[in-house]
Amino acid sequence: MGYPLPDEVAFKGPFAPMRFEATVEECIVSQGEIPKELSGGFYRTGPTWKRPTKQGTNPLLSMDGMVQGLVLDNGRADFRNRWIRTPKYVLEEGRQHGVFEWLDSGFGDWRDFAYGDVTRDALTCGVPQGTNNINIFPFAGEVVALSEQGGPPIALDPITLDTKGIVPWSSKLSAGVHLPTAFGDADLAAHPKWDHETGTLYGWNYRDVAPYVTIHVINPDGRVESRDLDDAPYNTVAHDIWLTPEWIVMPFQPFTISQQQVRERQVGIWGWDETLPITLALIPRDDIQGKVRWIKTDLPPQYVMHTMSANVENGKLTLDAPVFNRPPFPFEQDLKVGEEVALFFSVAKSFLGRWTVDLATGATSSEQLSDRPSELPKVDERFYGKGYRFGFQVGGVVKRKGMSMNSLVVTDMHTMSEQVYQIRSGEPAAVLEATFAPRRPDSPEGDGYIIVPVSWWADKRGQYLIFDTDDITKGPVCTIDLPFALGWTPHGHWSDFR
Ligand SMILES: [Fe+2]
Numbered sequence: 001m002g003y004p005l006p007d008e009v010a011f012k013g014p015f016a017p018m019r020f021e022a023t024v025e026e027c028i029v030s031q032g033e034i035p036k037e038l039s040g041g042f043y044r045t046g047p048t049w050k051r052p053t054k055q056g057t058n059p060l061l062s063m064d065g066m067v068q069g070l071v072l073d074n075g076r077a078d079f080r081n082r083w084i085r086t087p088k089y090v091l092e093e094g095r096q097h098g099v100f101e102w103l104d105s106g107f108g109d110w111r112d113f114a115y116g117d118v119t120r121d122a123l124t125c126g127v128p129q130g131t132n133n134i135n136i137f138p139f140a141g142e143v144v145a146l147s148e149q150g151g152p153p154i155a156l157d158p159i160t161l162d163t164k165g166i167v168p169w170s171s172k173l174s175a176g177v178h179l180p181t182a183f184g185d186a187d188l189a190a191h192p193k194w195d196h197e198t199g200t201l202y203g204w205n206y207r208d209v210a211p212y213v214t215i216h217v218i219n220p221d222g223r224v225e226s227r228d229l230d231d232a233p234y235n236t237v238a239h240d241i242w243l244t245p246e247w248i249v250m251p252f253q254p255f256t257i258s259q260q261q262v263r264e265r266q267v268g269i270w271g272w273d274e275t276l277p278i279t280l281a282l283i284p285r286d287d288i289q290g291k292v293r294w295i296k297t298d299l300p301p302q303y304v305m306h307t308m309s310a311n312v313e314n315g316k317l318t319l320d321a322p323v324f325n326r327p328p329f330p331f332e333q334d335l336k337v338g339e340e341v342a343l344f345f346s347v348a349k350s351f352l353g354r355w356t357v358d359l360a361t362g363a364t365s366s367e368q369l370s371d372r373p374s375e376l377p378k379v380d381e382r383f384y385g386k387g388y389r390f391g392f393q394v395g396g397v398v399k400r401k402g403m404s405m406n407s408l409v410v411t412d413m414h415t416m417s418e419q420v421y422q423i424r425s426g427e428p429a430a431v432l433e434a435t436f437a438p439r440r441p442d443s444p445e446g447d448g449y450i451i452v453p454v455s456w457w458a459d460k461r462g463q464y465l466i467f468d469t470d471d472i473t474k475g476p477v478c479t480i481d482l483p484f485a486l487g488w489t490p491h492g493h494w495s496d497f498r
Pocket residue numbers: 190191239305306490491
């Protein structure tokens with residue numbers, strides 16, 4: 001049946017859902033040429049509205065994941081987007097209406113996120129609630145889409161984007177926030193890192209009851225090693241980590257999650273408690289059963305949502321990231337019952353920053369490295385866990401309490417020099433997270449191309465801009481056009497076919 005598009009912030013402007021599947025072969029290149037040496041796919045996933053939920057409202061995390069893939073080869077680009085056929089999607093598609101309901105949904109205001117448990121009934125019993133709408137990355141010859149704590153990882157075909165199914169190693173992962181509803185129903189937090197040479201994946205799960213975090217090291221052959229962080233200081237929304245040659249660095253930040261507070265007080269599921277100290281767990285990455293070093297910091301209340309990368313030099317561990325003044329999410333101290341949530345970057349702003357740990361003394365400090373608002377940090381992922389020099393971000397300008405994103409920023413973290421290219425000025429458009437693709441498989445770190453998806457949503461058209469890292473200030477070396485607005489997607493990665 002047909003439905004009106006809900007009259008809510010999460011459906012407007014850049015968030016208007018892309019409610020169709022498209023195949024665009026030999027995409028139009030309106031400017032320049034696609035570098036012939038690039039061969040690979042740029043995959044992204046995002047929450048996309050299909051139909052109302054059983055509770056009427058459509059919290060972001062309840063929306064089904066849709067994958068967008070741009071495959072480049074020998075100067076040609078092919079675009080596809082497909083719904084991810086999760087168990088939830090398949091069940092609701094069969095019934096032609098929403099059948100799930102969540103603990104933190106149905107309020108009709110900012111408290112609705114669909115992050116908590118599903119209220120199980122005869123229809124949904126045994127069906128994982130994952131929507132796989134937050135991140136997608138290459139692993140073991142496939143691309144794997146993740147929810148944020150919503151359900152099991154799902155593998156997709158890198159060319160057709162057909163859903164292959166829940167990965168077989170899901171049964172070895174731990175539960176996240178939710179109790180598993182079926183064999184193989186587990187979670188993996190949305191930003192695992194990997195070692196380019198070995199293909200080993202460093203992931204984790206988190207939850208609102210102890211053990212608050214479980215580390216998972218996943219080998220390309222499907223073997224999984226796990227470690228509960230039993231002595232974690234408090235529960236945290238563990239969205240991202242840093243990887244160094246020696247450690248997995250997991251930040252415990254006072255951005256917390258509690259299903260209990262939803263049940264008992266009918267508030268939102270998240271909390272922000274500035275009295276809890278930011279604490280770092282240094283977990284030996286080659287021996288995750290080994291001794292964890294805990295560093296209780298005296299860093300000021302700050303929030304890192306996404307990490308850029310880390311270096312270890314002269315006894316100092318430097319952890320780089322866009323650093324927020326507070327998490328860009330709604331809390332009960334900010335909003336009244338009935339208010340709508342303002343999304344993401346409109347409620348907080350971040351600037352490139354650095355936390356430094358003196359490894360001899362454990363002393364920590366924080367510094368701001370730029371006065372330009374920025375987020376969505378990316379690096380040359382061949383160098384995950386090896387130290388780094390070049391960081392890539394989407395930059396912007398301060399806008400009220402938050403920021404408005406408009407540019408690509410490349411930062412040389414040794415010299416702190418920046419290259420900036422402004423992609424939009426006043427026009428309505430969403431500059432989405434970039435990805436880096438190396439010029440050749442053996443190119444030095446940071447030498448290659450940066451691909452930026454842009455949704456010119458008011459004109460209902462999309463673009464991918466490809467920049468050469470030699471000099472991004474000259475503008476894109478090529479512009480790939482799509483005849484529709486790209487649906488909003490938070491994250492994605494490049495998978496090299498060479
Ligand atoms: Fe994220």
